[in-house]
Structure formats: structure tokens, C-alpha cells
Amino acid sequence: MKNDLQVQVGNLVGLKLVEIATREENIPFYRGDLRKSILYVLKDNVVEVGTNIIYAKAVHDGLPARFIRPKRAKVLVWWVDPQKRRSVSSIPQRKALIKAKKSGPNTVSKKVRQKARKANPFLIRTLTTFEQEGLDFLKPVIKKYVVAQLLR
Numbered sequence: 001m002k003n004d005l006q007v008q009v010g011n012l013v014g015l016k017l018v019e020i021a022t023r024e025e026n027i028p029f030y031r032g033d034l035r036k037s038i039l040y041v042l043k044d045n046v047v048e049v050g051t052n053i054i055y056a057k058a059v060h061d062g063l064p065a066r067f068i069r070p071k072r073a074k075v076l077v078w079w080v081d082p083q084k085r086r087s088v089s090s091i092p093q094r095k096a097l098i099k100a101k102k103s104g105p106n107t108v109s110k111k112v113r114q115k116a117r118k119a120n121p122f123l124i125r126t127l128t129t130f131e132q133e134g135l136d137f138l139k140p141v142i143k144k145y146v147v148a149q150l151l152r
Helices: 004-021 033-037 056-061 094-103 122-133 136-150
Strands: 039-043 046-050 066-068 076-081 106-109 112-114
Touching (some): 004 039, 004 122
């Protein structure tokens, strides 16, 4: 059975790692989905920090340049959302496609070249920052535990 101090320290370390990983200067921010998905798990005195977002590995490790081709159609279709001034990545179906055609200019292509994406190793930076900041945040918990042990 785990010691209460081990669980407390493990949880504090996990929370500190998540706090460092989600700092504004550390993690890329577009809509905040990646930042909100960072979490920790405590297993057998080991703290694991990660995310469940599919594209997190591509952000962390980068991607080479590649071509995107349609899988079930002859062409790719996308439109530019005039309000947000950016490309909308999902391909609309039926009524949504008609609405999209009315809402703005469409682009049609047989293949699209996607540029290479530079790696942004935010989890590695998290560990480096954690090592630099030290374990001072554990002092109050350990001090309380030591005092309780000495008073026994």
C-alpha cells in the first residue's frame, strides 16, 4: 500500500509539471485545446504527463512536408471563412456544402502540398524547467510530515 506522503508528493509533482507544461510561453496556443488537454497520472510512484489530443505528437516532434490527396473523392474542396479569415479544414456535406458555396470563395484541388512543421518540444522544455526550478514547492508537505513523525 502506498504511503500517504508518497501520494501527496506524487500529486504535487504531477500538478507542478502540468502547471509548467501549460504556461503561455511553453505550449503553442491556437484555440487552447492542446493546453487544456495536458494531464498527469500517478502510477506506482511514477508521474506520467501527457495529452490525449491526436495532433500533439505532430506539434511536439514536427512533421515533414507532404501532399494531401482525397481518399474517397476526386478532388479536395475547402473554403475560406470570411469572418475568421482562415481556411476551414473540414469538408462540409450536402446542405452545409451549399451554404459554404454561398458564404465565400471555394478552392478545389486534386492535391495540396502541406509545408513541413517545425518541432515544438513543449514536454521536454517542461522537464528542463522543472529541473531548474527545483523541489522547493514540496518543503511544506515534507516539513509537516517530518514534524508529525517526530511528535510520535
